[in-house]
Amino acid sequence: MAGALVIDGEIVDADHGVTTPRLYTPPLRPLDKTTSNGYAVIAFSEMVLHVHLYPWQCWLLIHALELNPDGSYRFRRVIVLVARQNGKTTTMGVLAAWWLFVDSAKHSDRVPPVKFLVVGAAQTLDNAKGPYETVKGWCNPKPETEEESELAVEPLQAMVQRISNVNGEEAVICRSKAKYIVRAANNIRSKSAARAIFDELREQHTDDGWNAVSQITKNVWSSQLWGISNAGDYRSKVLARLKDAGRALVAAWRQYVAEGIDAAERFANGEHDATLGYFEWSAIDGCALDDRDGVRQANPSMGYGAMTYQSIISDIDTMTEASYRTEVLCQWVTADIIPYLNPKQWARGVDDTSRIPDSGRVVLGIDTSSDRATTYISAAGLREDGLPHVECIARRDGMLWVTKYLKMLQNRWPGIHEVAIQSKGCPAVDFIDPLTDSGWTVHMVEGFKLGASCGRFKDRVREGKLRHPPQPAIELQAAVAVTRRLGEVEVWDRTKSAMQTSGLIAESQALYALETSDGEPEKPKYQPSQGIKVSFA
Structure with missing residues (x-):
């Protein structure tokens, strides 16, 4: 585009979304092909799948797939918030395909392919199928229609042993025995997975589904659990807690740097959870509904495909403000709640x-x-x-x-x-x-x-x-x-x-x-029990 400013591959102008999330966990070291698997996923997407990723998708993959010195993933949990229709399903489909067909063989001494399980989960089975159906379209060895044949990628078809289409038992099974299954969250118990994707986290109104899925990756070396969603509302208990933890970690990093302590390794080895990756593309709370910068920050795909600023804000008059802020600006909506503080x-x-x-x-x-x-x-x-x-x-x-x-x-x-x-x-x-x-x-x-x-x-x-x-x-x-x-x-x-x-x-x-008070201790209005006191070491 004439007159557009390009920085690190990103087009920086008012017509394009912002590549870098507003809030995110910083890397512990410079990211390149030796310190992040994101570059390999991007190459796989371009060369094998022939899918051209947008700048924000590339940025996310590079930062979320940061590696420790031993080759394991830094982040055991990755939480991504971004407005709807920005390509979350494509991103997760590309990543799941790379996990299944490439990553499953990278550390066979630690996790052999026969034990390499990729799990797709969500509140309902239909919600969990998005990335799975994308992967199945690329690797289906027996496409039944001309459209399915056009989607298929021959190298991946050759690596698949069979695909199960039995309702509730959907699976892609590779010749290496690596497997990708998709389930409703509450049906995941007792499985052990190397990788997991939890889609539409905002729909989790109780802890049951997340508690089930979050346990399945704990006993696998270099495992990853991705939770991806747009913003939630007052019912989204699980997402609220994860967002709270992620934002607190970002704030702690900022405070750490502000105090002049800039050694990332010391930050990670101290009192902070360096295994949680938090990446939030959202507009600043309280901005105007048509605030261009807010729309750009929440919709990083804007300007790179069919999505434009005008097409995004066209929903202002047809949606409630609460829904618009949640879906379009990726803002946490507290509708139906009157907060005590203005x-x-x-x-x-x-x-x-x-x-x-x-x-x-x-x-x-x-x-x-x-x-x-x-x-x-x-x-x-x-x-x-x-x-x-x-x-x-x-x-x-x-x-x-x-x-x-x-x-x-x-x-x-x-x-x-x-x-x-x-x-x-x-x-x-x-x-x-x-x-x-x-x-x-x-x-x-x-x-x-x-x-x-x-x-x-x-x-x-x-x-x-x-x-x-x-x-x-x-x-x-x-x-x-x-x-x-x-x-x-x-x-x-x-x-x-x-x-x-x-x-x-x-x-x-x-x-x-x-x-x-004047600094003197308060006298209790009750008598402490004379039994055993609980102390905290």
Whole structure:
């Protein structure tokens, strides 16, 4: 195109989608043909399948198929979010074909082809068949129609022993005994797979399907599980949790680099999950429906095929705003939920330069999700200009890591000794005794304080008197956090919010203790049991 700017093979102008995702896990090392299998997949697509991939598809394959020094995949789980009709099925079909016909033989000493199983899964069997049908079209050794014959690729046909078309038992079986099967998610149990694709993750409204599929790759060397979808809504519990984890990892990397620690290996070998690859093409929350940059960021295929800016925004008047934002802008939709905090007021408090002075008083807040799956630690303190500052400083699965982490934090952050915790009716109660015994000043949030901490937090946000850094995971929680009535006050509701909101709750409780206490420990209004105390190593 005349006048278009081309950078690294990407056409950079207003008529083309953005190749690089808005949020993604950075590589640990420079990516080339020796450090990523993505280049081999792209060559396979061009030379064998005669499929020309778009720049964003190439970018994704190169980054998601990053290799460790021993040749294994860095990422055991890969989560991809991108708007509909951008070529997800083609991408997964190309990758699945390469896994089945090439990758299955690359490390036969570790995983012999007879044990190399590729699984396609989704909430329903029909949803799971997209990439599978694409692969079957390329390799079917006995095409029945002229159209099927035109799709077939002879080298792949020769590598297939047979194809099973029995409903519920669909499979492509290679002569090498490598196999590609497709199943509904709940029918995957007891199988062990080298590779797995979970399509349409947004349709998972319970944990059952994901729990079944996520276990099948754990006992295989260099396995990979891909979850791919467009954005979800308040019902998409599994996708919400994965998105939360992915965004938190991206935010942690940014903070790590901002502090001047730029050694990627140290980042990966420290307290961060280097095996989760998160790649999100989406528009910035709250943008106008026809925002051109937002449309480009969520639709990376725009301008490379039939999809144009005009064809994309033509749906504005025929779709509800919630559906349009989900399907077209790949934004997390909280329709049917009225959040406790006003999103625009919360956004006004974002300040990427905000800091708590080294000499300032700091109160930590700790909260655990209602299912005990994830614990957040947040911090609150006063800036030099007197405005309160809050931020999430740690998030990990489970609860057992907290006490050890706080001990490490005390060694690195002299003078810190205060922590705020809800002291009744939530999982975080378990931390009170061990932290008190360890010398922490514990501020217990209970009774009227539950409503006060929630209400004061909202007051600070509404009045523009609260500052916080840009943290995608917390921003998402602020957009969906709801409350429930407790007497005459509102308190945070962990179970009715569209996703876990413990990071935000921890911030509110830390801020409450900072503003209403003098640093002295609270006296419990109950007598600790004289039985065995649970401690966390």
